[in-house]
Amino acid sequence: MPLSRKQFDVLEVLAHGSAPMTQRELERATGHSLGTVNRILKELAELGYVRAGAITVDGLSALEPYRCKRAVFIAAGFGSRLVPITFNTPKPLVRVHGVRIIDRLLDACLEIGIEEIYIVRGYLSELFDQLLYKYPMVKFLENPAYNEANNISSSLVARYLLSNAYVFESDLLLYNPKIVKKYHYCSNFLGIKKQRVDDWCVIVKDGVIIDEKVGGEGNDVWQMVGISYWDEADGKKLSQDIQTVYQAPGGKERYWEQVPLVYQRGHYRVEIRECLDDDVVEIDTFNELKAIDKTYDV
Secondary structure, three states, rough: OOOOHHHHHHHHHHHHOOOOOOOHHHHHHOOOOOOHHHHHHHHHHHHEEEEEEEEEEHHHHHHHHHOOEEEEEOOOOHHHHHOOOHHHOOOHHHOOOOOEEEHHHHHHHHOOOOOOOOEEEOOOOOHHHHHOOOOOOEEEEEOOOOOOOOOHHHHOHHHHOOEEEEEEEEOEEOOOOHHOOOEOOEEEEEEEEHHHHEEEHHHHEEEEEEEEEEEOOOOOEEEEEEEEEOOHHHHHHHHHHHHHHOOOOOOHHHHOOOHHHHHHHHHHEEEEEEEEOEEEEEEEOOHHHHHHHHHHHH
């Protein structure tokens, strides 16, 4: 039987704890009222999912359909705005303070038990082989169209792997690995609440993404972060919708996330999941890289 949203919220918090939690602690962790927490705990106890403030084996089994089972990394592009360093190094492999950008994302996946990991590569693809020394579980997918199409071509290669899956842009500098979570109730896209955005952003109503565009301002605007999760049903729809958009006129020029957020958005209900500026940073230019890591400022 599927969990209600509030049942999921309580179980998800308990699944991350190493000790039983009080109702007050659950109130703070879930954001639900104390009365709601009390009611949900009674429901979960009757189902055998919670006992004495702790999740049971059956409770963990009830969470299993909501567990992220794989991760797909979009890593085929050239990274033109980061030249000259990307002349010889794909952007995800650029080191910041001695650590490759993609390593922090991979480590976050492994921390929550994701070991089915795919990296879609294209530009200087052979250099990604170096990852296998530290991450032998990684599997590579080749994108032969990376130089003639936008990143929708990478999602096309991975389109049958997107159920119960994270999709990462591989050039994100992750500072807070806790935003990569083990369980998700539904498909969602990470975003940062802003009053004004000049870059790509999404428009949100009642917690659900209703549009994507370049630039916006107001209370419903969120700056996009290139980390998303897709549940089983939406992943199956993406396998067809990505190919449909890609094969349409102008399809090769699209960004992959425009498939569910713009061109086929009637097929999806994608929630926004909030993160903060300090959680993750996209390094867009070489000057931004130099500002973060002074070893490049020579």
